[in-house]
Amino acid sequence: MTSEKKEIKLVSNIKYGGPYQQELIESQRTGTCIFCKSTFQSQVLCEYKGWILLRNTFPAMDSQGGHAQFHFLAVPKKHSKSLWLNSRGLAAASHLFTWARNTYEFEGGAIFQRVGSPKFSGMTVCHPHVHLVVPRLDANGDSIPVYMAVG
Numbered sequence: 001m002t003s004e005k006k007e008i009k010l011v012s013n014i015k016y017g018g019p020y021q022q023e024l025i026e027s028q029r030t031g032t033c034i035f036c037k038s039t040f041q042s043q044v045l046c047e048y049k050g051w052i053l054l055r056n057t058f059p060a061m062d063s064q065g066g067h068a069q070f071h072f073l074a075v076p077k078k079h080s081k082s083l084w085l086n087s088r089g090l091a092a093a094s095h096l097f098t099w100a101r102n103t104y105e106f107e108g109g110a111i112f113q114r115v116g117s118p119k120f121s122g123m124t125v126c127h128p129h130v131h132l133v134v135p136r137l138d139a140n141g142d143s144i145p146v147y148m149a150v151g
């Protein structure tokens with residue numbers, strides 16, 4: 001399989017559409033990684049041991065068509081082709097998410113990471129990263145579910 005075919009396959013893996021899809025298509029067209037772009041690197045909220053914490057520019061959608069209250073990404077500054085994290089990377093992500101919790105004072109959420117082949121994980125940016133998603137609340141104070149795709 002040529003690398004060109006591999007990239008086309010990744011585009012077909014995009015499920016979110018709109019501006020996010022355009023950003024990914026542009027990234028693949030120019031051969032630049034979204035997380036390595038200076039615009040992302042300039043949005044750093046916190047940094048720890050070579051990892052940065054960002055707000056996701058395209059936060060996850062919830063079941064009512066809105067966006068999660070918070071959608072953070074913990075990302076290593078250095079690009080890696082390995083899409084599996086080691087214990088050092090997970091520890092750095094945990095540190096950054098603790099900082100986010102203490103800074104933004106939310107009560108809970110979910111941490112997840114897509115790993116390995118995008119065919120199985122559904123990963124669209126092939127640079128290791130970990131998500132922390134905090135749902136928003138409805139008028140009754142109940143959380144509005146956020147669903148994340150895998151595969």
Ligand SMILES: [Zn+2]
Pocket residue numbers: 033034035036078079080126127
């Ligand atoms: Zn990258």
